Amino acid sequence: MKKLRCLIADDEPLMRERMTDLMAEHDDDFEIVSIATNGEEALTMFHAKPVDVCFLDIKMPVKSGLDVAAEISDRAKIVFCTAYDQFAITAFERGAVDYLLKPIEQERLTLTLNRLLGDVDTPPEDVGAVLHLIGNQTPSTQPPLKWIKALVGQDVKMFPVDDVIFFQSDTKYTRVVTEKEDVLIRTSLRDLLDGLNRDVFWQVHRNAIVNVNRIATIKRDGIERHSLLLRGHGERIAVSRHFAHLFKQM
Incomplete structure (x- = not known):
């Protein structure tokens, strides 16, 4: 055949x-x-x-x-x-x-x-x-998200999405971390991913999206285990097996 x-x-x-x-x-x-x-x-x-x-x-x-x-x-x-x-x-x-x-x-x-x-x-x-x-159920094509808005107390804070180091799911909220901010928003990771520039923001775990430009070191913790050290923040982000292939050529 x-x-x-x-x-x-x-x-x-x-x-x-x-x-x-x-x-x-x-x-x-x-x-x-x-x-x-x-x-x-x-x-x-x-x-x-x-x-x-x-x-x-x-x-x-x-x-x-x-x-x-x-x-x-x-x-x-x-x-x-x-x-x-x-x-x-x-x-x-x-x-x-x-x-x-x-x-x-x-x-x-x-x-x-x-x-x-x-x-x-x-x-x-x-x-x-x-x-x-x-x-009818597909999100309409829109430009990538440019700003993040977060309610902090009675104030609404706004900062450029390019400043974000990583997003992390936190029960009912999503944690948004920059060099200066660590806030919670109600938008889910799934909905965020739809509006982010996929060349810049990679999902590396079911509960984490990272800014590729902020990756400083990729730590190999085993054959299929990786974690990321990000510039501007000391927290280590785990990479699940599901997304390990993203880093095999690096």
Whole structure:
């Protein structure tokens, strides 16, 4: 059987690299022929070199993964790669399309690829209904968050998001730490992540997001255990196994 030709579209360099590395384990059956950095580029590449499978990040600049899928879902299998597990995951599981929840793990990717191989002779299904469902629940594309507002006593403090060293979940609140401030806000980590610049702010644990520019030292505490020392703050931030791959090339 010939290899299935694949396109990967994601605006995050680390995610593109991660996906490419994981797919390399399956190069007997799958071939990556195009890698796009946004939705419009993905469409251009698809029209130039049609593929069998498209792995699409949902939230991308210019055109979203949903926009891309709406145009080509009748000509290729669509697999969404998403950090938004809060919306319509069950819709993905209907079989019209599949999804990979970020950070992508090899075991889950293998399951998806096996599904694709088993379904290779089936024409791509119409995913219009699914796109409509999840599109209505997808956060609209907005510029990255620039300011953090925190209620301190009777006052509202504002400071640039670039000053933040790390965010940390604290029961019902999120702790926001800068060199001068250590405050609590009601916005959840999940909602914060949606508005942050992903090239600058990385989630390294289910309860922590760090400013990459503030990483001073990556401590290896074991084969899959890491912790971070951040400039401007003495607290050590643990990296969970789930996110350890972000630091393997460093």
